[in-house]
Amino acid sequence: MTDVTDTQSFEAEPQLGDYYALLKPRVMQLVVFTAVVGMLAAPVGVNPVVGFASILFLAIGAGASGALNMWWDADIDAVMKRTVNRPIPAGKVTAQSAMYFGVALSGLSVMMLALSANLLAGAMLAFTIFFYVVPYTMWLKRSTPQNIVIGGAAGAFPPVIGWIIATGQIAVLEPWLMFALIFMWTPPHFWALALFMRNDYDDAKVPMLTVTHGRRATRNHILGYTVVLFVLAVGTAFSAIGGWVCLATALVLNVLFLKGAYDIWQRDEDMSEADNFAVERKFFRLSLWYLFAHFVAILIEAALKPVGLGGW
Amino acid sequence: MGLRPEHEIHTRRKGLNMGVGLMLGAFVILVMLLTFTKITSAEFQIPASQANGVGVQTGGGSN
Numbered sequence: 065m066t067d068v069t070d071t072q073s074f075e076a077e078p079q080l081g082d083y084y085a086l087l088k089p090r091v092m093q094l095v096v097f098t099a100v101v102g103m104l105a106a107p108v109g110v111n112p113v114v115g116f117a118s119i120l121f122l123a124i125g126a127g128a129s130g131a132l133n134m135w136w137d138a139d140i141d142a143v144m145k146r147t148v149n150r151p152i153p154a155g156k157v158t159a160q161s162a163m164y165f166g167v168a169l170s171g172l173s174v175m176m177l178a179l180s181a182n183l184l185a186g187a188m189l190a191f192t193i194f195f196y197v198v199p200y201t202m203w204l205k206r207s208t209p210q211n212i213v214i215g216g217a218a219g220a221f222p223p224v225i226g227w228i229i230a231t232g233q234i235a236v237l238e239p240w241l242m243f244a245l246i247f248m249w250t251p252p253h254f255w256a257l258a259l260f261m262r263n264d265y266d267d268a269k270v271p272m273l274t275v276t277h278g279r280r281a282t283r284n285h286i287l288g289y290t291v292v293l294f295v296l297a298v299g300t301a302f303s304a305i306g307g308w309v310c311l312a313t314a315l316v317l318n319v320l321f322l323k324g325a326y327d328i329w330q331r332d333e334d335m336s337e338a339d340n341f342a343v344e345r346k347f348f349r350l351s352l353w354y355l356f357a358h359f360v361a362i363l364i365e366a367a368l369k370p371v372g373l374g375g376w
Numbered sequence: 377m378g379l380r381p382e383h384e385i386h387t388r389r390k391g392l393n394m395g396v397g398l399m400l401g402a403f404v405i406l407v408m409l410l411t412f413t414k415i416t417s418a419e420f421q422i423p424a425s426q427a428n429g430v431g432v433q434t435g436g437g438s439n
Contacts, residue, residue: 077388080395113413117406180410 082156086134086165087127094355095126095222101359102226102242105305105366110230118181118229122222125173125189129196129218131166135159136201140268146261166197181229188228192221206269209276216250223359241300245358248293252286252325253351259283259328260341260348283329286347290325294318297358305362307375313361317354324350 099122103110110118134141134152142153151157157165170193178186196218205211220243227239258265258274259282265272273282297318301310324347331343368374386393414420 078392080392111413111417113409117410120406 078151078157078161082151083165085151086131086157086162087124087169088130088133089127091130091219092123092127094219096123097356098242098246098359099123099222099226099229101363101366102223102239103230104226105223105238105242105362106227106230107304108230114180115229118177118185119226121173121177121180122185122189122225122229124169125177125193126222128166128169128173129193131162131169132193132197133201135162135166136197137205138162140206140270143267144264146264177225177229182232184232184234185225185228188221188225188234192218192225195221206271209271209273211271212251212254212273213247216247216254219250220244220246238303238305241296241303241305242359242362244296245293245300246355248289248296249351249355252289252293252321253348253355255282255286256328256344256348256351259336259344279333283331287325287329290322294322300358301361302376304375305365307365307368309364309368309374310358310361313357317357320350321347321354 096119099119103115103119134150137147138152138159141147141150147153152159152162170190174186174190174193177189196215200211200215200218204214208214223242223246224234224239227236227242228234255273258272259279262272262274262279266275273285297314298311300306301314324343327343328347336344365374
């Protein structure tokens, strides 16, 4: 039996902030933001209390999947500079505690979302957590260079769940356009990161595209996905959730994004190393604004509709 | 002085325990608000099997 009063335990005592860090707060912010947009873009209004509670439970579910991801990936987190300070590799929380924490919050969030919104929303959250933890984290992340593409799907579900919270419906095009936007955005976003953080993924032996197929192939893939994303984003602007604001946003940002991807495609390793991957870093920063601005545009269209200005 | 002096672990974990306590309290309040919102909404219907003749009822029950 462990003596709870020994010095080592005292130093390793987890704090509330350590458990909060297990929830991947930055990912949760993206989940909350895209889910709120999905919920407000839906053609059905939601009671503010129900909407707030549902988004909160969705965020907790997303955080729970983050905790389970950190539990499973503790070994590779410990060798990557970007993740070495996470609570488990830093020795603040045990892997087993993270697992219990993730499982408990997963069950709680799914049950509460089903009660606060509807069964379909709860089921969709359960599927999202399962998809992120089992097929992505436990299986494909370490076995295929398409790991980012598959992980991107898990991150793309929140606006769909937001839509379901409001409508209870899933068989419509609009939420899946928002899904597709995040799904197609994720690979170029992460591959740009992989280009300038390459040693991290090499050390962890995660089969990133940069490692398995080379950096030239990664640059080609970034350009390919960005071209498809251009078509998708502009197409979404013409859908029921789009409008003039969406179209203007999509045109400006996709031209910039495509130019960034083209610049990355044109460069080789010598050029990138000469300026410490300045173009790749700039593209990565732009990708953050890219997604944020597209969803803000969808939100603006939704806000303008009641006064007869949004949409087409 | 109490019969059982506070164990050192309680002092050490005070921050964590306070945080968990506050969150549980917030969770209870949220569930109360949610319940109140749902039962006062126009769409709320009591299943006939549980209504005992009170309120707007839906079919499906037999007792």
